[in-house]
Amino acid sequence: MDQFVIQGGTTLAGEVTISGAKNAALPILFAALLADGESRFSNVPQLRDIGTTEALLKTLGAGVKWQGDILFVDGRSVDKVLAPYELVKQMRASVLALGPLLARFGEAQVSLPGGCAIGARPVDIHISGLERMGAKISVDNGYINAKVDGRLKGAEIYMETVSVGATENLLMAATLADGTTILENAAREPEITNLADCLRAMGAKITGAGTSRIEIQGVDKLAGGEHKILPDRIETGTFLVAAAMAQGEVLCTNTDHTSLEPVLDKLRAANALVEVTDNSIYLDMRGRTLKAVNIKTMPHPGFPTDMQAQFTALNVVAEGSATITETIFENRFMHVPELQRMGANIRLEGNTAICAETDKLSGAQVMATDLRASASLILTGVVASGETVVDRIYHVDRGYQRIENKLSKLGAKIKRRHN
Numbered sequence: 001m002d003q004f005v006i007q008g009g010t011t012l013a014g015e016v017t018i019s020g021a022k023n024a025a026l027p028i029l030f031a032a033l034l035a036d037g038e039s040r041f042s043n044v045p046q047l048r049d050i051g052t053t054e055a056l057l058k059t060l061g062a063g064v065k066w067q068g069d070i071l072f073v074d075g076r077s078v079d080k081v082l083a084p085y086e087l088v089k090q091m092r093a094s095v096l097a098l099g100p101l102l103a104r105f106g107e108a109q110v111s112l113p114g115g116c117a118i119g120a121r122p123v124d125i126h127i128s129g130l131e132r133m134g135a136k137i138s139v140d141n142g143y144i145n146a147k148v149d150g151r152l153k154g155a156e157i158y159m160e161t162v163s164v165g166a167t168e169n170l171l172m173a174a175t176l177a178d179g180t181t182i183l184e185n186a187a188r189e190p191e192i193t194n195l196a197d198c199l200r201a202m203g204a205k206i207t208g209a210g211t212s213r214i215e216i217q218g219v220d221k222l223a224g225g226e227h228k229i230l231p232d233r234i235e236t237g238t239f240l241v242a243a244a245m246a247q248g249e250v251l252c253t254n255t256d257h258t259s260l261e262p263v264l265d266k267l268r269a270a271n272a273l274v275e276v277t278d279n280s281i282y283l284d285m286r287g288r289t290l291k292a293v294n295i296k297t298m299p300h301p302g303f304p305t306d307m308q309a310q311f312t313a314l315n316v317v318a319e320g321s322a323t324i325t326e327t328i329f330e331n332r333f334m335h336v337p338e339l340q341r342m343g344a345n346i347r348l349e350g351n352t353a354i355c356a357e358t359d360k361l362s363g364a365q366v367m368a369t370d371l372r373a374s375a376s377l378i379l380t381g382v383v384a385s386g387e388t389v390v391d392r393i394y395h396v397d398r399g400y401q402r403i404e405n406k407l408s409k410l411g412a413k414i415k416r417r418h419n
């Protein structure tokens with residue numbers, strides 16, 4: 001298993017090009033299953049999760065080919081409706097095959113994704129929403145078995161919890177349903193707007209994406225479309241936090257500040273200088289004192305849970321004490337015991353981490369447990385004194401395109417070691 005070996009105590013300075021967003025690319029690649037044609041997606045990041053999606057699309061019969069960062073997915077040849085456990089277990093987002101397959105072929109069997117390090121992550125809202133659209137669903141032997149006679153029917157669906165994945169699954173399914181679907185209490189993440197833009201490029205009729213009420217008028221067929229994946233706001237935020245922690249400066253290019261305001265506000269509150277243009281964000285922390293900030297995660301447009309671990313790390317090296325409250329996932333503090341091994345002064349109380357000033361951070365052997373937890377360990381390793389070894393970095397590769405190359409370019413001393 002690969003490891004990162006980091007010699008800490010360096011500052012960071014320079015420019016980093018942000019990749020396309022994992023969390024936009026994944027649903028959009030599954031949306032290609034809806035189309036009776038070939039779709040062309042640009043700005044697709046090279047990630048482990050994208051490889052898993054590619055494998056799953058091929059298993060279902062889709063044609064998939066790369067040209068640089070462009071991915072062509074041909075939905076015409078799809079002839080299977082079973083998403084097997086071997087692939088789904090590698091990536092929870094595979095459950096997003098359910099809505100498209102059921103809507104287009106009238107049936108789907110998708111392995112239950114199961115929980116992961118950050119929480120139980122049930123899919124009950126995905127299932128009950130599809131049932132409201134007329135699907136008959138049973139869960140047997142670890143598989144979601146879904147069927148519908150003829151087409152799904154448009155329905156009014158109120159989602160009890162704001163769920164990104166359920167909104168995406170139901171949005172995709174509704175594009176081919178008979179009649180109009182209204183999704184109430186929908187998630188408002190920019191990745192949902194990006195997915196809706198893509199579906200519209202394929203011929204879908206959707207209004208209200210990006211608000212909590214999305215209306216979809218079903219159509220008979222979707223064709224292949226052309227679409228650009230939006231920049232990764234979480235990768236951007238991670239590099240901004242990295243530079244702030246290292247008392248350095250960074251210019252993130254090929255990104256978009258409009259979806260990152262809650263994060264930029266917190267960086268400013270932490271005393272960083274932050275400047276934005278249409279497609280870049282600059283952060284300067286040189287000669288400034290980093291201050292700890294209180295964080296409470298919320299669905300968009302609140303502070304994103306996917307930036308929580310990185311801000312926990314920021315608070316560890318900052319002046320003062322502050323609290324981090326996680327409200328989205330019940331177990332998203334697996335990075336805390338690992339940060340404590342590096343000397344971090346953090347106390348956990350229920351869903352809150354109380355971060356106090358830390359005298360000395362020193363490198364240690366730590367274990368990555370999930371994607372963003374891993375990022376927080378790497379960032380801390382860059383500023384801690386001595387050597388840090390981060391194990392199980394396949395978690396990082398799920399969602400960061402060669403993070404070690406981007407950090408090295410900024411001056412970090414980080415190497416991938418094949419074990």
Ligand SMILES: CC(=O)N[C@H]1[C@@H](OP(=O)(O)OP(=O)(O)OC[C@H]2O[C@@H](n3ccc(=O)[nH]c3=O)[C@H](O)[C@@H]2O)O[C@H](CO)[C@@H](O)[C@@H]1O
Nearest residue numbers: 023093121122123124125126161162163164165166328329
């Ligand atoms: C691939 C992708 O885009 N992943 C993102 C997506 O995950 P994902 O789509 O899995 O997250 P959700 O928004 O669905 O989860 C939010 C909360 O709702 C709960 N829930 C969800 C569905 C359901 O049927 N029942 C239920 O109870 C979850 O357990 C969680 O507590 O949004 C999360 C919240 O912003 C992010 O952290 C993930 O990075």
Ligand SMILES: C=C(OP(=O)(O)O)C(=O)O
Nearest residue numbers: 023092093306371372399
């Ligand atoms: C939790 C995340 O992803 P996933 O939903 O794919 O596990 C994430 O991107 O931080």
